[in-house]
Amino acid sequence: MGVFETIGAEGHESVHFGHDAATGLNVIVAIHSTVLGPSLGGTRFYPYPDEQAALTDVLRLSKGMTYKAACAGLDLGGGKAVIIGDPAGIGTDDLFLAYGRFVDGLAGRYITAEDVGTTVANMEVVATQTPHVSGLARDHGGSGDPSPATARGVVAAMRAVAERLWGSDSLSGRRIAVKGVGKVGMSLVERLAALDVDLVVADINPAATDHAATEFGAKVLAVDEIHRIDCDIFAPCALGADLNPMTIPQLACRAIAGSANNQLLNPSDADALAERGILYAPDFVVNAGGIINIAAEQGGYSPEKAAVMVDRIHDNVLEIFETADRLASGTEEAAEQIADARLAEARAKGARA
Numbered sequence: 192m193g194v195f196e197t198i199g200a201e202g203h204e205s206v207h208f209g210h211d212a213a214t215g216l217n218v219i220v221a222i223h224s225t226v227l228g229p230s231l232g233g234t235r236f237y238p239y240p241d242e243q244a245a246l247t248d249v250l251r252l253s254k255g256m257t258y259k260a261a262c263a264g265l266d267l268g269g270g271k272a273v274i275i276g277d278p279a280g281i282g283t284d285d286l287f288l289a290y291g292r293f294v295d296g297l298a299g300r301y302i303t304a305e306d307v308g309t310t311v312a313n314m315e316v317v318a319t320q321t322p323h324v325s326g327l328a329r330d331h332g333g334s335g336d337p338s339p340a341t342a343r344g345v346v347a348a349m350r351a352v353a354e355r356l357w358g359s360d361s362l363s364g365r366r367i368a369v370k371g372v373g374k375v376g377m378s379l380v381e382r383l384a385a386l387d388v389d390l391v392v393a394d395i396n397p398a399a400t401d402h403a404a405t406e407f408g409a410k411v412l413a414v415d416e417i418h419r420i421d422c423d424i425f426a427p428c429a430l431g432a433d434l435n436p437m438t439i440p441q442l443a444c445r446a447i448a449g450s451a452n453n454q455l456l457n458p459s460d461a462d463a464l465a466e467r468g469i470l471y472a473p474d475f476v477v478n479a480g481g482i483i484n485i486a487a488e489q490g491g492y493s494p495e496k497a498a499v500m501v502d503r504i505h506d507n508v509l510e511i512f513e514t515a516d517r518l519a520s521g522t523e524e525a526a527e528q529i530a531d532a533r534l535a536e537a538r539a540k541g542a543r544a
Contacts, residue, residue, distance in 0.1 A: 203254070204223065206246075207301075211290075214286040218274045220293075221250050222297075222301055224268040226538055230267070232269060233309065235273045251452075251453045256271055258527060261534055262475065262529055267482070284316050304326035305326050305337070311326060314333075340483065342382055343501050344481075345379050346382050349367070350362065355509065361386075363388070364388075366389040369391070370426065381407060395414055424448055431453030431456075434454050435457070444469060447470070448472040476504065
């Protein structure tokens with residue numbers, strides 16, 4: 192498949208490649224949709240094995256951002272950026288200055304923020320070169336690190352799952368397995384510990400799992416074993432594709448609700464989960480807390496207003512379950528139909544304007 196066929200396969204509007212030899216910046220920005228508003232999505236800084244892997248990732252992530260914003264009811268489109276490389280090795284201020292200039296050249300069609308491998312401090316540097324950046328520190332008028340809001344939204348989704356499966360939204364006493372205790376995962380663990388959840392965690396970073404065990408009483412398992420544990424909810428909170436033909440037959444959970452993007456390796460994996468009787472809360476709905484928190488910056492950021500908006504993820508997830516029942520479809524398909532309907536309505540209004 193050629194480059195343009197690859198880009199057009201999922202309906203992307205444009206893809207932009209940037210390079211700065213002086214700093215080692217190699218970046219791809221994918222704009223999936225601006226139908227609802229300017230595309231918004233974080234900047235992932237990761238040592239991809241090759242450029243094709245980076246392109247594949249940014250295309251999937253940007254489409255997910257479109258659906259995330261649409262299902263959350265936000266007037267934003269979907270975009271994403273990936274910087275290729277090790278942030279510990281080349282993530283200098285000069286690189287982020289160059290990146291800020293690149294984002295500014297997109298003239299507001301893409302608004303960036305932090306993601307895996309980038310921080311609020313990095314975005315502060317980017318903001319010296321472009322106004323098209325969000326998630327800045329609160330004392331600079333932003334909403335700060337979106338990770339706590341993302342974790343709050345995952346808890347709201349888990350409450351919806353509990354209500355659906357067990358008739359109560361209480362998570363007390365439930366066993367929840369969290370794979371990945373980075374910025375979002377650790378915030379999630381902290382919130383769940385406060386709700387008297389039986390916690391199990393795994394991460395490639397032993398310092399992170401040690402902290403989760405010491406501070407929050409979590410049991411620690413190996414990364415390649417945690418998906419097998421008998422639990423109520425499995426929460427993928429690391430990188431994508433954790434739910435695939437190899438892992439799905441090994442799952443021993445009742446439901447899945449986590450913060451990772453693109454948890455399904457292939458669309459057919461949603462059907463495989465349903466066949467096993469595992470309730471799947473679609474990732475782009477569950478992990479929308481971060482983008483909702485950023486959207487709450489409009490008109491002046493208020494943590495209280497943002498929290499109310501993020502907590503609506505509970506209702507959004509329940510709506511997806513009900514839509515799936517009505518359509519006799521899977522939950523992933525139901526969520527996509529909800530998003531597609533909103534996008535189609537916006538396109539129709541634009542055509543009539």
